[in-house]
Amino acid sequence: MLAPAQAWNVLESADEVCSAAAIAQAVQRMAADITRVLADHNPLVLSVLSGAVVFTGQLLPLLKFPLDFDYLHLTRYGSATQGGRIEWKVFPHDAIAGRVVLVLDDILDEGHTMVEIRTRILSAGAARFYCAAFAEKITGMPRQIAADFVGVQLPNRFVFGFGMDIRGAWRNLPAIYAVKEQC
Numbered sequence: 001m002l003a004p005a006q007a008w009n010v011l012e013s014a015d016e017v018c019s020a021a022a023i024a025q026a027v028q029r030m031a032a033d034i035t036r037v038l039a040d041h042n043p044l045v046l047s048v049l050s051g052a053v054v055f056t057g058q059l060l061p062l063l064k065f066p067l068d069f070d071y072l073h074l075t076r077y078g079s080a081t082q083g084g085r086i087e088w089k090v091f092p093h094d095a096i097a098g099r100v101v102l103v104l105d106d107i108l109d110e111g112h113t114m115v116e117i118r119t120r121i122l123s124a125g126a127a128r129f130y131c132a133a134f135a136e137k138i139t140g141m142p143r144q145i146a147a148d149f150v151g152v153q154l155p156n157r158f159v160f161g162f163g164m165d166i167r168g169a170w171r172n173l174p175a176i177y178a179v180k181e182q183c
Helices: 004-013 020-039 053-062 111-125
Strands: 015-018 045-050 066-076 087-090 100-108 128-138 151-153 176-178
Touching: 004 176, 015 151, 020 053, 020 100, 020 111, 020 128, 020 151, 045 111, 066 111, 100 111, 111 128, 151 176
Parallel strands: 045 066, 045 100, 100 128, 128 151
Antiparallel strands: 015 176, 066 087
16 A cells, blocks of 8 residues: 555656546447447346556446446555466346346456456356456457457556555556556
8 A cells, every 4th residue: 555645756756648528438339349249148247346447437427328337356465566376355236147248347458367257257257258348458469369349559668546456555646657666
């Protein structure tokens, strides 16, 4: 966890890589795309906590179809800035068997976490799995999974804001920033 002075220093030295206006446009576009594909499926929509909560809160009111909503919670980062072992905290409470499932996540980089989610969801009997990642990092490396719906592409740097944190800080920012140096 960053102390307040440290958090302000990180923000002041960071580069804005996606403005609040660009985020709003991307969420609108994603909502239209998701509605086109899933409007007739009454999907179970699952938000990945904690990173996707801001994205989810902005996207759900724009979806023009009935849906069921739940969440899942797992982490690969914890309070670190490098990914590690995947730890499941909460698996969805709603029945998954036979359902079309849409998972909402904040960012897709290498894809390790989303592969784990897809495996668990499909092994629970989902009829179909879709993934919407608000951001996709341009890593130059092949991903283990592709998102069905992507909002924006971001540079291969550690990013925060719009639900994504840096050591517990700045999930609440309306724009997305990239650190200049690892903290």
